[in-house]
Amino acid sequence: MAEEIRWAKTHCARMDHGGCALLVGVQGNEIVQIKGDPEGYLSRGYTCYKGRVSADRLYHPDRLRYPLRREGKRGEGKWRRISWEEALDVTATNLLAIREKYGARAVGFGAGMPKGLEHFVLIRLANIFGSPNVIASQDVCHAPREVTGVHTCGFYPVADLHNPTKLILSWASNVLSTSEEGQIASLITEQLKNGAKLIVVDPRRTELAEKADLWLQLRPGTAQALALGFLHVIIEESLYDSDFVEKYTYGFADLAKQVKPYDPQTVAGITWVSPDLIQKAARLYATARPAALQWGNAIEHDLNVFDAARSLVCLMAVSGNLEVPGGNINAHDPGIMGLGPFVRADLIPDKRKEMIGAFHGTIPKMMTVPPAYFRKAVLDGIPYPVRGYYGMCTNPLVAWADSEVTYKAFMSLDFIAVAEIFMTPTASLADIVFPVAHQYEMNDIGHYGIGHGMIVARPKIVDPPAECWPDIKIMNELGKRVSDPQYWHDDFEEFVEDVVRPCGLTYAEFASKGWLKGPDLFGLHKEKGFRTPTGKVELKLSTAEKFKLRPLPEFTGLPEEDDPEYPLILISAKSRYYLLSSYRWIEKLRKKRPYPIVEIHPETAEALGIADGDEVIVSTRYGEITQTARVTDIVHPRVVSAALGWWFPESDAAGQFEWRRSNFNMLTSIGKLGREFGTPNLSNLPCRIRRA
Numbered sequence: 289m290a291e292e293i294r295w296a297k298t299h300c301a302r303m304d305h306g307g308c309a310l311l312v313g314v315q316g317n318e319i320v321q322i323k324g325d326p327e328g329y330l331s332r333g334y335t336c337y338k339g340r341v342s343a344d345r346l347y348h349p350d351r352l353r354y355p356l357r358r359e360g361k362r363g364e365g366k367w368r369r370i371s372w373e374e375a376l377d378v379t380a381t382n383l384l385a386i387r388e389k390y391g392a393r394a395v396g397f398g399a400g401m402p403k404g405l406e407h408f409v410l411i412r413l414a415n416i417f418g419s420p421n422v423i424a425s426q427d428v429c430h431a432p433r434e435v436t437g438v439h440t441c442g443f444y445p446v447a448d449l450h451n452p453t454k455l456i457l458s459w460a461s462n463v464l465s466t467s468e469e470g471q472i473a474s475l476i477t478e479q480l481k482n483g484a485k486l487i488v489v490d491p492r493r494t495e496l497a498e499k500a501d502l503w504l505q506l507r508p509g510t511a512q513a514l515a516l517g518f519l520h521v522i523i524e525e526s527l528y529d530s531d532f533v534e535k536y537t538y539g540f541a542d543l544a545k546q547v548k549p550y551d552p553q554t555v556a557g558i559t560w561v562s563p564d565l566i567q568k569a570a571r572l573y574a575t576a577r578p579a580a581l582q583w584g585n586a587i588e589h590d591l592n593v594f595d596a597a598r599s600l601v602c603l604m605a606v607s608g609n610l611e612v613p614g615g616n617i618n619a620h621d622p623g624i625m626g627l628g629p630f631v632r633a634d635l636i637p638d639k640r641k642e643m644i645g646a647f648h649g650t651i652p653k654m655m656t657v658p659p660a661y662f663r664k665a666v667l668d669g670i671p672y673p674v675r676g677y678y679g680m681c682t683n684p685l686v687a688w689a690d691s692e693v694t695y696k697a698f699m700s701l702d703f704i705a706v707a708e709i710f711m712t713p714t715a716s717l718a719d720i721v722f723p724v725a726h727q728y729e730m731n732d733i734g735h736y737g738i739g740h741g742m743i744v745a746r747p748k749i750v751d752p753p754a755e756c757w758p759d760i761k762i763m764n765e766l767g768k769r770v771s772d773p774q775y776w777h778d779d780f781e782e783f784v785e786d787v788v789r790p791c792g793l794t795y796a797e798f799a800s801k802g803w804l805k806g807p808d809l810f811g812l813h814k815e816k817g818f819r820t821p822t823g824k825v826e827l828k829l830s831t832a833e834k835f836k837l838r839p840l841p842e843f844t845g846l847p848e849e850d851d852p853e854y855p856l857i858l859i860s861a862k863s864r865y866y867l868l869s870s871y872r873w874i875e876k877l878r879k880k881r882p883y884p885i886v887e888i889h890p891e892t893a894e895a896l897g898i899a900d901g902d903e904v905i906v907s908t909r910y911g912e913i914t915q916t917a918r919v920t921d922i923v924h925p926r927v928v929s930a931a932l933g934w935w936f937p938e939s940d941a942a943g944q945f946e947w948r949r950s951n952f953n954m955l956t957s958i959g960k961l962g963r964e965f966g967t968p969n970l971s972n973l974p975c976r977i978r979r980a
């Protein structure tokens with residue numbers, strides 16, 4: 289007789305930023321069912337398909353199960369099984385040799401989208417090792433919003449979807465597919481059910497756009513122009529919050545002058561949104577208080593991101609929506625361990641001066657190295673040589689802009705170690721591959737350090753395969769080999785205890801509570817002002833000259849000029865079935881989306897002789913790839929939206945799993961970068977398309 293199902297509680301993770309509360313059914317040591325937990329603070333019973341099938345990650349026959357050491361040439365796909373002892377010793381020996389020869393900064397520590405507590409243990413490892421260079425995708429993911437927020441209003445203003453709001457302005461955000469940063473789809477649908485109005489700014493008619501009161505189908509890459517158009521209407525028509533503006537903002541008169549030229553007619557010419565719709569949307573947003581601006585990742589995908597993010601914070605401020613419930617808030621953490629002590633920031637006081645990015649003039653408070661600059665260091669030794677790489681939770685060969693340059697850079701490194709759950713294009717270039725334990729197999733903490741004022745528990749439910757270790761354990765043991773063991777724990781499990789200890793809790797007690805949230809503190813500025821040099825929201829940046837920043841947001845032009853050779857505009861959106869390049873190997877997900885799809889408007893398809901289902905070649909000035917056409921009017925006739933993150937696990941490690949064939953980042957370049965964050969044009973590129 290089959291054993292009875294035991295139900296355990298945890299939170300979903302590593303399928304996106306995570307956050308849905310789950311009930312996980314277990315028989316023996318195997319997860320047999322996953323469903324939503326109605327008591328979930330962020331999700332209230334909601335789950336998406338990929339969350340429900342997420343245990344399939346653990347049981348794939350090709351999952352990495354032993355440490356591997358490269359045999360033959362780099363990237364040849366030949367491996368030898370080795371012991372943990374050997375894997376850690378070889379890695380330590382190589383990293384120490386590089387440090388000896390070139391200095392600690394010649395080792396880059398790589399992470400991708402923050403997935404769990406290991407992200408911060410990696411930063412700690414880098415700090416203790418002595419390297420200021422943590423390489424991550426923050427250049428195109430959240431640092432622009434967070435850091436611009438901090439410079440403008442002293443914090444990262446997140447949409448408050450937990451208190452009732454009158455209106456949601458969803459700007460370049462596709463929450464119903466992405467639930468980004470724990471802004472779970474169900475939080476938005478609940479607000480809409482309770483009567484909140486909805487404005488969607490998106491070049492694609494998404495599921496959310498279908499539900500919107502107003503949908504603004506802007507020309508990709510013109511966010512800042514549209515936002516300045518909103519500001520123009522709001523200021524010209526005196527719809528702003530005059531009390532807030534007077535007491536709590538700096539540079540309003542300058543901003544008013546700055547947005548004068550951005551009248552609806554002019555802005556319509558740039559953004560393709562009609563003057564009438566710009567006016568209507570701006571009026572609706574300014575008058576519905578509170579209104580929450582849910583800003584998404586797509587504004588971070590071209591070199592104009594600083595102005596785009598700046599203009600959106602100005603919009604939140606003048607409309608009186610900062611630090612109000614149901615608006616955009618400063619989410620305060622519960623009394624957990626602070627990031628600084630956790631990562632031992634004290635050990636590397638000169639980090640800002642020493643890191644690769646600083647040499648290129650990245651904005652203060654940008655604390656990771658943009659991948660574009662990392663590769664310059666590897667390939668050209670600018671500003672100094674970088675020869676080694678330890679990476680986890682990331683797949684740069686597919687995830688970073690300009691994949692050919694990534695390939696060259698990784699091929700030229702002296703030593704690469706990668707921790708993975710599965711062999712990927714990037715892992716296939718490594719010298720050492722560590723097999724990791726995964727979600728459900730280790731105690732972990734979600735949402736630590738991502739600015740939403742809460743953490744969620746992800747307790748261990750089943751045992752990992754014998755030789756799969758949590759990243760945290762790998763780094764704890766590697767740390768002891770490359771630095772003074774006093775910085776590391778006897779038992780790696782102490783890391784999760786460290787985070788919650790200041791709250792007077794053990795990890796087990798935290799796990800039984802499920803989550804911890806900081807206090808709701810709204811309107812702190814009324815007593816304390818804003819944490820900026822002027823104590824106000826800096827519509828005009830008082831530090832502009834010092835940091836060589838533009839004092840006021842402006843539209844300086846399209847990310848790339850129009851080009852008659854490439855008459856269409858290429859964009860992308862994240863797939864609801866995959867996390868960027870991850871998990872193409874999970875059968876149930878692959879069935880839902882077996883191949884990469886590029887969306888193209890019926891008129892454009894007809895003119896080009898392309899039918900639904902045709903194989904097509906998508907090309908930009910930088911490269912070309914093959915995807916499959918989906919003919920659909922959710923995109924504008926001049927816009928095509930291609931799929932991200934594709935490689936083919938069913939193919940061969942010796943060829944890096946056909947990483948060139950359909951990978952979006954073959955179409956991108958790091959030739960032009962935004963200075964503040966080193967952001968490349970990941971999107972909004974002139975392109976053309978033809979039948980294969």
Ligand SMILES: Nc1nc2c(c(=O)[nH]1)N[C@H]1C(S)=C(S)[C@@H](COP(=O)(O)OP(=O)(O)OC[C@H]3O[C@@H](n4cnc5c(=O)[nH]c(N)nc54)[C@H](O)[C@@H]3O)O[C@H]1N2
Pocket residue numbers: 302399400401403425428429585589680681682683684687688689707708709710712724725726727759860867868869870871932933952953956970971
């Ligand atoms: N063109 C284009 N490029 C983009 C984007 C885009 O929109 N357009 N989006 C950008 C954004 S926002 C981001 S955040 C980055 C994402 O960049 P990455 O984070 O590098 O990309 P992922 O595909 O998520 O790769 C994650 C890898 O981590 C592995 N993994 C999963 N869980 C674990 C774990 O517990 N431990 C370890 N060691 N490994 C694990 C997965 O198998 C996978 O190979 O990509 C960026 N790149």
Ligand SMILES: Nc1nc2c(c(=O)[nH]1)N[C@H]1C(S)=C(S)[C@@H](COP(=O)(O)OP(=O)(O)OC[C@H]3O[C@@H](n4cnc5c(=O)[nH]c(N)nc54)[C@H](O)[C@@H]3O)O[C@H]1N2
Pocket residue numbers: 303304305401429430459460461462463465466467468469489490491492494506507508509510511583584585586587859860861862863864865866867868971972
């Ligand atoms: N299912 C799933 N969920 C994910 C991820 C995933 O890969 N898959 N990735 C996670 C990560 S790393 C992140 S950062 C978040 C990102 O989550 P989101 O912020 O939702 O980001 P995207 O899906 O990149 O883009 C959002 C929307 O922007 C639109 N868009 C494209 N170009 C433009 C433009 O020029 N202007 C405007 N206004 N809109 C534009 C797209 O059509 C899309 O609907 O999601 C996380 N969640």
Ligand code: SF4
Pocket residue numbers: 300301303304305306307308331334335336337338339340466467472473
């Ligand atoms: S929305 Fe995200 S957190 Fe929720 S079930 Fe899906 S993948 Fe998991």
Ligand SMILES: [Mo]
Pocket residue numbers: 401428429430585
């Ligand atoms: Mo991201």
